[in-house]
Amino acid sequence: GDSVTQMEGPVTLSEEAFLTINCTYTATGYPSLFWYVQYPGEGLQLLLKATKADDKGSNKGFEATYRKETTSFHLEKGSVQVSDSAVYFCAPRGAGNMLTFGGGTRLMVKP
Amino acid sequence: NAGVMQNPRHLVRRRGQEARLRCSPMKGHSHVYWYRQLPEEGLKFMVYLQKENIIDESGMPKERFSAEFPKEGPSILRIQQVVRGDSAAYFCASSPSGVAADTQYFGPGTRLTVL
Numbered sequence: 403g404d405s406v407t408q409m410e411g412p413v414t415l416s417e418e419a420f421l422t423i424n425c426t427y428t429a430t431g432y433p434s435l436f437w438y439v440q441y442p443g444e445g446l447q448l449l450l451k452a453t454k455a456d457d458k459g460s461n462k463g464f465e466a467t468y469r470k471e472t473t474s475f476h477l478e479k480g481s482v483q484v485s486d487s488a489v490y491f492c493a494p495r496g497a498g499n500m501l502t503f504g505g506g507t508r509l510m511v512k513p
Numbered sequence: 514n515a516g517v518m519q520n521p522r523h524l525v526r527r528r529g530q531e532a533r534l535r536c537s538p539m540k541g542h543s544h545v546y547w548y549r550q551l552p553e554e555g556l557k558f559m560v561y562l563q564k565e566n567i568i569d570e571s572g573m574p575k576e577r578f579s580a581e582f583p584k585e586g587p588s589i590l591r592i593q594q595v596v597r598g599d600s601a602a603y604f605c606a607s608s609p610s611g612v613a614a615d616t617q618y619f620g621p622g623t624r625l626t627v628l
Contacts, residue, residue, distance in 0.1 A: 406555075434615050445517075445604055446556070446619040453615060491555060498569055499608075500546065501617060503555035 404429040404496045406504035411489075414510045421479040423507045425466075425492030428473065433494035435459075435468055435475040436501065440489045449477075449490070487511045515540065517607050517620035518587075525626045526595050534590040534623045538607030545588040546617060547580060550602040562588060595627045 409424045427435070434453045438446040450459035455470035466477045475492055489508045493501040518537040526532050538545050543564055548556040561569040562582035573580065577595075582588040592599055602624045606617035 436616075438619070445519075445621040446606075448616060448618065451616060495615065495617075498571075499544070499561055499614065500558040500569065500572070501548075501556070501606075502558070503548075505555045 404433070404494055404502040406492055406494065406502055408490075408492050408504035408507050410505070411508035412510050413507060414512065415482055416512050417484055418481045419511075421477070421482045421486075421509070423477040423490055423492075423509070424474070425476055425504065426472070426474045427492070427494045427502075429494045429496050429502070431497060432470065433496050435466070436493045436495060437464070437466055437475070437477050438491045438493060440491065440506070442488075446491065482509070482511045484511045484513055517605055517618055519605050519620035519623050521623060522621060523624050523626070525628060527628050528596055529594050532592040532595050532599070532625055534592075534603050534605075534625070536588040536590070536605030536607075536620060538588070538605075539618055542607035542609050542618075544608045544610065544614060545582050546606045546608075547588075547590050548604045548606065550604060550622075552601070556604060559590075592625075595625075597627050600625055600627045 436451045437449040439449045450461040452459040452468035458467045464479045489506040491506045545562045547559040550556045558572040560580045577593045579591045602622045604622045606619045608614045608617045
């Protein structure tokens with residue numbers, strides 16, 4: 403079945419630092435790829451997505467590029483803020499419509 | 514446009530009782546998905562439903578768990594005879610039909626605590 407490997411957290415950064423959260427996946431075919439963000443005590447919010455190879459998803463300063471050759475979808479942001487502190491989930495959507503989630507990466511941004 | 518609604522937000526049950534979790538999808542969405550999140554873990558797929566049909570229940574435990582999405586009203590996830598291991602956050606997501614079905618939108622979740 404599909405699977406996701408995310409870098410383990412917590413990732414602790416100072417405000418305005420550069421962020422990279424690595425994500426690699428295994429899936430049948432060419433799935434759509436998603437990043438979701440979960441703030442404490444809340445549900446998941448869609449952050450960005452990409453539906454085919456070389457697509458770049460972007461939102462709120464975050465970016466991720468669909469790399470078919472390396473089956474990766476790394477999340478980046480040039481300058482993080484304290485308000486970005488949350489748990490980030492990478493998730494491919496397979497042929498059966500279900501999302502497969504990794505364990506999530508907790509980001510902590512210090513002022 | 515209201516998002517995905519779930520209720521209750523918090524539910525406490527004693528072992529052996531039944532838990533009923535409700536999910537109202539976004540307006541115009543006909544696909545519903547249920548996921549479970551154990552503490553400090555990612556979400557795990559449970560079941561995928563369309564109106565009056567279960568499309569994929571490969572993630573549902575074989576016993577005590579059931580789900581429905583009737584023609585009228587919310588989707589219901591039902592857990593009979595709850596045990597402590599059922600304590601988790603249960604999230605519902607919805608998507609529209611067609612090409613736009615690609616993206617799932619999540620509700621705030623129901624946090625079930627079994628005493």
